[in-house]
Amino acid sequence: MNLNSKNIANYEMDYNFRFRYETLRALLNKNGSALQILNDLEADLSHMRHYDARIKRSVRRLITETLLMAQELNLLTGNRYSDLSEIIFQLRNETDKLFKKGKSTEIRPLALEIGSHAMPDPDLIGGKASGVYFLKQHLGDSVPSGFIVTTVAYNLILEKNNLQERIRILLKNLDVTVDKNQFKSRIQTIRRWIREAHVPEEIEKEINKYADLVTKDSYDVLWAVRSSAVYEDGIHSFAGQFDSKLRVNAEDLVKAYLEVLAGRFTERAVRYRLHSGLHEIDTPMGVLFMSMVDPVAAGVIYTSNIKDSDSNTMVINAVPGLADRMVKGEESADTFFISKEPHPQLLQTIPASRETGKETEADTAVNYIKTEKLLEIAALALEAAKKFNSDLDIEWAMAKDGKIYLLQARKLSIPHTAEEAAAKLAKKKDVLPILEGGITIFPGRAEGPVKFLAPESDISDVPEGTIVIIEKPGTEFASVLPKIAALLVMEGNPVGHLATLVREFSVPAIFRLGPNAKILLKKNILSVNATKRKIYSGIRWVGVRERVLARIASENRHEKSGPLYNFVLRLNLVDPDAPSFKAKSCKSIHDTLRFMHEMSVRSMFGFGDEQKHGWKKKSRKLKTGLPIKFQLIDLDKSVPENTKTVEPKDVNSLPFKALWRGISDKKIFWPEHWKKVLPGIPSEFKESVLGGNKGPRSVSDTNYAIIAKDYMNLNARFAYHYAMVDAMVGPGTENNYVHFRFRGGGASDENRVKRAHFLELVLRHSGFKVNRKGDLVTAWLRSYPRQDSENALEILGRLMICASQLDAVFKKDSNVKLYVNYFLKGEYGVFA
Amino acid sequence: MEAKKLKIMVIDDENIVGKRLKPALEKSGDIVETFENGESALARFDEEPFDIVVTDIRMEKIDGIEILERVLAKSAHTKVIMITGYATVEIAREALSKGAFDFIAKPFKPADLRAIIKRASKELRA
Amino acid sequence: MNILEKLKIVKHKNPDIIDFCIETIRFRKLLENAQALLDLFEDGYEKILGEYILDRHYVTSLIDNVVERLDLMIYDACVLAPESGKELYTQYDKHKLKAEELLGGGGYSEEKSFDNNKDSSDLNSVDPEYKLLSEVLKWFKGDPSDPGETVMDFMLQIYVYVLKSLETKNILKSEALFKSGISKDPGSNIYLIDLWKDAVVSPKIRTLDDINSIPLKYFLMDVYNGRALQDSKNEKKAATWIAAASEYSLSFNTLKSDFQFRLEATASDYKKSNFIFVFADHSVKIENILSSGFHIEKTDYGQLAWSLGAASETIEDNLILIGRNLFHRDLRQM
Structure with a gap:
């Protein structure tokens, strides 16, 4: 060395x-x-x-x-x-x-007996099983014995069969409505994969072990195998979506298990799940195995009349034999109305074969279940409801010996009648969307009045529940997110902080709608389906508005996520x-x-300034016919080696090339006196004016650009001005940025400020965020795709040259806005 | 019960595929013919249909989707398996909806493809 | 003697502790990147040995991924060993050029080798994809006929630079870190640091139970069970150690001693991130400390060994073994 x-x-x-x-x-x-x-x-x-x-x-x-x-x-x-x-x-x-x-995390059993321990985590056994577990703990004998194969087992099966990845690939970007056949075949494929999956030995062992444990000495026990998904019967209701298998023999339990798992992937279930914004993969499932009651009668009981929540009535639906067809809606049931207070009494019977208008006497029994049994069911159900502290929807069965069993319990959500009626209205299939497309940033539906927000608008006066349209995403809109119904963005880029915030606030949002989105501004009310990327005029659905407002009003929006949210995800530093x-x-x-x-x-501003000495030896001169001098410092061999001068076309730096395209734009008119080589005048003079050594820096300074393939840091001083450009532009998007700083020297204070103002306006119109303090202008463009970033750099190139010519211009005409327009229109000639 | 010999067609414009798949698939006693372009493959298919067609998705002139469609049009129960490579997984999914039996992504082991063919042949016999 | 009394106490909150912890974390990041690099090599070997059907894109993306990983590794190395920075980047640039070369033509521009006597099943030399892949693998690890400067060599060199640099700093560290007030107990010699807590928590007495660290527990398990930590007759071999541990990770190395030894381990449920990495200078015979199943490399500076991606039980067993061997009397008498 x-x-x-x-x-x-x-x-x-x-x-x-x-x-x-x-x-x-x-x-x-x-x-x-x-x-x-x-x-x-x-x-x-x-x-x-x-x-x-x-x-x-x-x-x-x-x-x-x-x-x-x-x-x-x-x-x-x-x-x-x-x-x-x-x-x-x-x-x-x-x-x-x-x-x-x-x-x-130590208690991760593959299976457990119902009612045996303290209440397990719902994430372990799913919603339905949690309900059954609770019932068993409190009502003991009245609930059939059984066991649950947990979500741990489910995850193990997915993992061992490499299913997660395959399912994810298949369901990615699924637009359920566009090609129904495609959707159908993908779902079928997934079901096939699951049914053919290999069940690890340890799971099979557990199933057999618990089956034996539960049945003890009884033979001929048949089983009911039912799904119990996490978030089924919970916040999102998937009532009736999944498969259950009844009357299963002990030797067919494993097969039934797989079939029930596969049953989770029905078209209806998947569509429902996607619509609710859940992630397919991560709603694991437990499976409930319960010894079957061979019923003479079975059905459902609602501890409150869902049609009339104020009444003191319970409703029992019953059928002879098994209830599963009734539950699926395939069979009609006999209906009984039972009063609650002071004690259960049969009020009215409506047989399945009901004829309108005909009322039957209160005590009319049906032949398969006696009234006293109905009242017993009611009493048991009331007890359960007390324990759950909620109205319940309970599945029951009566065995041959008259014993009543409760099989399943679900908390009842009583819809408001208004919503019910309105739901019927919502079947407006014939209305077409006024705008479609874009990219879904957060799914969901929203409805509300529409408002356009320009970049400098006062955000605080946006009413709650508005659908906001903006041109480009920027974090200055963060503060409005908690109160709006939906966010529509015309241009710019679906990544970056605003997108993250949108998701944090769960605001339905569509980005990149395109310039046509302007037509939305003509409407008063919009209905936005961010999931399907469709926007309609007027009110399309009912209940959505209420839900939107509820979300906005809700204080425990993040209740689900817990304190981890505050330490990790919440963005407090916005501005x-x-x-x-x-x-x-x-x-x-x-x-x-x-x-x-x-x-x-x-x-990175001032990156190169820190090194003041000696680097001239390692830098290369940029060879150009334009009256500009630049030294290039090459970071990663983006410039041909072994040459002392380099032509712009040989500089293999993306940002530099873009900037240079702007600087060397043929439409820019270089004033004659800058080009002329005046005889007798030493070249230093030319350098000093054109190389820009006058101004705030000393004579020895030169313009330099530090470059790499995707990076450029440029400092230019010319004609008293000082411009700095720092940019990283690569094929990706998230890390791209273009930063610009300009301070004009020379001229009067007044002109300096005007120049700064000119820059500010041009930059802002070109998509930059701008900050102006006196005559110092700082602008930046972040996380835009490569093309947009390159365009921005080209503009900067032209702008730097034109701005430096403004002194002369302002002498003639001080109309800043006029020149802004000239520039934006591409009429660079006027700057000479 | 002895399994019937399968007639398998392999179509891929990359030489390495046919060259390596042919001996690998013939091991199980099946008859394998390889082609490096869609035209000649389809012409051959017109002469006599094959049980299984394994085709690359992205090829010049005639691509895998077109082959899929034309094969199925000619012989509805032929099982078509798509070979996907870089950036073609989306098309593969589309192929599934158009009736392809399954897909396999490069790089893959011939044995993995054999397993898919085995499944496909089960359906053929069913 | 109770091991608890053998463990040193870190009493004082000290900015040097933060620096030490960050340095440890950075070193582990370097290891992680190295592991990923090794995984890439292995993937390439698997493909060629398994006679996979692959396309050119597989090979080019393999090259790109290796360059990217190297890039990350080099940066980490420069942070840890700034004095070797320029050398590291110079070498890296060379490898980048080699990668570009491979990407630019490789198997496709080479003359075809028509060897009619070749076994028809030896397909490797004919398919351009395979040809390119073998050239790439040669660049990775070389082959006996043509050693050259391989990526693997470079990786080992990186380790050497970094370990050298860390060693130099350790000497200063033991002064700065534990200066005030800690009495030197002749029997005890392990300083215990909770990797994530001690940077910001008021100093407290650290015991083995205090630090919830699976690898540390296993490492000291047999040692904990009463075997002498040190042969006090062998003052010459007296060594001070420092253990920085977290729930699943352990960094254990010599602080002040006349030999250099370093152990890094991760033992968790997540198999992919589990590993053990060991460095020992030539005064210790590394094969005597490790079980079989470790990949060992010898360099001029010392011996490196690693075991990657094992199940947690395997890692735990290995740690017990290493701990026992390391503190076993006999080993020290070299």
Whole structure:
């Protein structure tokens, strides 16, 4: 190695640049991964317990990435944010405490007997089984014995058969309505996979073990095998969606198990699930095995009359024999009305073969069940309802010996009659959407008055329940999300912080609707189906509006997710310009990510300024006919080696090429006096004017650009102006950014401000966010796709040149807006 | 019961596929013919239909979907299996809805394809 | 003697502790990236050995993924060993060029080898996809006929740079970290740090029970059961250790000793992230400490060994064994 000190100095300087750039890249990459983990966590937390092993793993991975990012930020900024590491360590400790609090992950049985222990976690056994379990615990004998094969077993089967991945691929991007045949065949394929799955030995053993345990000495026990999905019979009602298998022999239990699992994937069930916004994969299922009662009569009892919630009546539906066909709606039942207070009494009977208008006497029995038995059922049901502390929908059966059994209980949700009637109205199939398309960011339906928000609008006066339309996504709209019905975005990019926030607030949203979305503004009320990406005029559904308002009003929107949400997902730091945007203000991991992203990119301004000496030797001269001088510093061989000068076409840097396209735009008119080589005038003069050495910097400074394949940091000083462009543009989107800073020198104060104003207007119209303080203009464009970022850089190229010519222009005409329009229209000639 | 010999057609414009699949599939005693373009394959199929057709999805001129459609039109019970590669999983799903039996993604082991063919042949016999 | 009394107490909250913890976490990240790199190699080998039917895209994306992983590894290494940064990036750039070369032509531009005597079942040399894949694998690990500068060599070199750098820092560390007030107990020699808590929690007395760490428990299990931690007659071999542990991870290394040893382990339910990584300088015979099933590499600087992706029971058994072997009297007498 050459020990020449100058070379070493160059080498080291080189490495410092390189390391700095690589640090920025490392940080931005981690940011991208971290945001992805956040997104997935968000979705998972909406239906998984926070102490689920998968969640714990993701959170820990996320925090590790975040901590390393903090180290990287401190490397970039000379340890300016040492607070951050402490904050992140603390967040890790807080989340660890939460994981400890959760149910121990040691109790992960494949199966358990109904009623045997303390109430198991619903995530382990599913909604239906939870109901049965509770019944068994409180009503003992009146509930048949049985056992549950848990969600642990379900997950094991999926894993061992590699089903998760296959199902995910098959269901990805499924638009249920577009091609019904496609949907149908995919569902059939999935069912086939499940039915043909291999059941691991340990599960089979457990099934047989518990079957024996439960039946003890009795022979000929037949089984009822039923699904019990997590979130079935819970918040989302899938009543009647799943398969159950009745009268199953002991030797067919495993087969029945698989069939019931496969039954979960019926078209109807999947459609329902997708519509409710759940993730297909992650609603695991338990399966309930109950010894069958061979009934002489069976049916359902509602502990309150669902048609009239105020009444003091219970309703029993009954059929002779098994009730399953009745439950599916395939068989008509006899209906009995029983009063509750002071004690159960039969009020009225309506036989299945009811003839309208005919009433029968109160005590008319049907031949398969006596009145006293009906009253017994009612009494038992009331007891259950007391224990559940809720009205219930209970399935019952009466055995040959007259014993009454309760088989299943579900909390009753009594719909409002208004909604019922209105539901009928909603069958307006013939109305077509006025706008379709875009990208679903968060599914769901919403309805409400429409309002357009321009970037500088006052957000605080947006009424609750509005459907908001914006042109481009930006985090300044975050504060409006909690109160709007839906968000429609015309252009820009479906990733980044606003999308994350949309999901956090569960706001139905469609991005990239296109410029045609303007037609929506002509309407007053819209109905938006974000799931199907269809927008209708007027009111389309009923009940949606109420639900929307309920969501907005609801204070426990995040109840499901728990405290983990606050430490990890909640974004508090929304506005980077606010004085509270500090490391100390970070309260969640999301905050720290936001903060670090912002600070890291900001820190790249002045990247090259720190090295003032000696780097000229390692830089290359940009060869161009234009009166501009640039030295190029190559970070990763984006420029041909071994040449002292480089032509723009050989600079293999995406952002640089884009900027250069703008600068070298033929429509820009370079004033004659800049091009002329005046005889006798030393070239330094030319350099000093055109190379821009006058102004706030010293003579020895030059314009330079630090470049890499996807990165550029450019500092230009010319004609008293000082422009800085820092950009990262790669094939991805999330990490792309274009930053611009401009300060004009020379001229009068008045003109400087005008120039700044000119820049501000042009930049804003070109999609940048802008901040102007006096004559310093800062603008940025973040997380836009490659093409948009390149376009932005081209605009900057032209803008830099035109702006530097403004002094002359303002002498003639001080109408800023006029020149803004000229620029935006592409009439660059006027700037000469 | 002795299983009948299957007539299998393999279509892929990448030479490596036919070259490696032919001996691998012939091991089980089936008859295998390989083609590197859709036209010649379909012409051959017109002469006599095959039990199983394994085709790449993305090929120039005639692509896998078209082959699928034309094969099924000619012989509805032929089982068509799609080979997918980079960025063609979506088309594979579409193929399933158009009647393809299953799909397999590159890189894959010939044995994996054999397993799918075995399943397909069960349905043929049923 | 009770092991609890043997474990050192970390009394004072110290910014150096934060730095140490971050450094440990960064080193583990380096290992994670290295593991992913090794997985990529293995995938390529599996494909070629299993006579998979593959397309060119598989090979090109394999190359891209390797370059990406190397990129990540290099960055981590530069953070840990900044003095070797320029050398690392220079080498990395060379490998990137090699990758571009491979991507640009590889098997397709080579002359076809027509060897009619070749066994017709030897398809590897003819299909361009396989040809390219074998060249890629050669770049990864080389082959006896043509060693060259392989990615594997580079990976080992990276480890050496980093371990060297960490060793240098350790000497300073033991002064800075544990300066104030901790009495040196001749019998005890392990400093215990809770990797995530001790950066921010007020110092407290740490015991083995305090730190809920599965790998640490297993590692010290046999040692815990009463075997002497150190042969006090062999003062020469007296070593100070530092253990930084979390629920599923353990970083255990020499702090002050005349030999260098480092152990990193993850033992959890999630098989894919489990691993054990060991470094020992040449004064210790690494085969005497490890069970079979470890991949061992010898470099000038020392011996490296690893075992990846094993089930938690295997990791636990291995840790017990290593712990026992490491502190066994006989080993130390070398």
